[in-house]
Amino acid sequence: MKNPKFWATMIVLSLVLSITSSVVSLLTLRRAILNREVVQALDVMVWDTQIAEEDLDKAADAELFAEAAELASAMEDSVQPAVAEQPQKTVKKAQPKQEEQVEEPKVIIGETYVDLGLPSGTLWKAQNEDGLMGYDVAKKKFGRSLPSLKQWEELNKNCVWEWTGDGYNVTGPNGKCIFIPAAGYRNVSGQVGKVGVYGNYWSSTSKNKDEAWRFGFEPGKFSIAAHSRQYGRSIRLVEKRQFTLEDIGK
Numbered sequence: 371m372k373n374p375k376f377w378a379t380m381i382v383l384s385l386v387l388s389i390t391s392s393v394v395s396l397l398t399l400r401r402a403i404l405n406r407e408v409v410q411a412l413d414v415m416v417w418d419t420q421i422a423e424e425d426l427d428k429a430a431d432a433e434l435f436a437e438a439a440e441l442a443s444a445m446e447d448s449v450q451p452a453v454a455e456q457p458q459k460t461v462k463k464a465q466p467k468q469e470e471q472v473e474e475p476k477v478i479i480g481e482t483y484v485d486l487g488l489p490s491g492t493l494w495k496a497q498n499e500d501g502l503m504g505y506d507v508a509k510k511k512f513g514r515s516l517p518s519l520k521q522w523e524e525l526n527k528n529c530v531w532e533w534t535g536d537g538y539n540v541t542g543p544n545g546k547c548i549f550i551p552a553a554g555y556r557n558v559s560g561q562v563g564k565v566g567v568y569g570n571y572w573s574s575t576s577k578n579k580d581e582a583w584r585f586g587f588e589p590g591k592f593s594i595a596a597h598s599r600q601y602g603r604s605i606r607l608v609e610k611r612q613f614t615l616e617d618i619g620k
Contacts, residue, residue, distance in 0.1 A: 486542025493609040502602035505582040515607040516574035522585035556602025572603040
């Protein structure tokens with residue numbers, strides 16, 4: 371049997387080993403706890419850093435936005451007065467002068483006539499009939515549409531005649547105008563002459579069984595004369611608004 375001293379030593383050694391083991395376990399646990407706290411602390415630091423960076427970015431963006439808004443406001447303030455000072459432009463469509471206003475000629479039975487504003491109210495056709503013809507042919511074909519001598523005299527007296535080089539522009543009291551060409555004449559033998567120089571137009575007024583009155587012109591000169599009915603003259607028709615006893619008797 372071993373002595374009591376041996377067992378006492380073994381008990382003490384066991385206690386020392388147990389205490390040492392406990393201390394080591396405590397130290398290990400403490401170290402683990404410390405490591406975990408360090409890791410958590412580091413995570414918190416990283417999180418805080420990210421939040422701080424985001425806050426910095428947001429702050430920077432807000433600052434840039436504020437600067438941009440301030441710059442835009444300043445530019446708007448500088449531009450608005452300049453725009454306000456510019457007068458508004460009003461575009462007006464040009465209106466023709468009274469004398470330049472064109473009225474559509476009157477159309478009668480498929481023909482175009484012009485009201486020159488003559489006292490009698492006579493309308494003159496806008497163009498000549500084709501060709502040169504004798505008095506009897508013209509009278510039979512056109513009847514009362516052939517102008518009387520008085521109507522030619524009225525046209526000559528009340529209108530402004532302007533020579534163009536091959537005829538006259540005839541402007542009435544109301545500013546309307548017709549062109550009467552110098553179409554020449556045809557003599558009894560059938561020869562045509564003085565085209566562009568003379569104008570000879572039959573009236574409906576006859577002088578006798580052989581002659582009728584015609585209205586004639588050349589540059590700067592007008593004439594009324596009775597000629598043979600066989601001569602070929604130009605024909606210009608009219609539309610009568612008013613009839614005189616003299617016209618009705620012819």
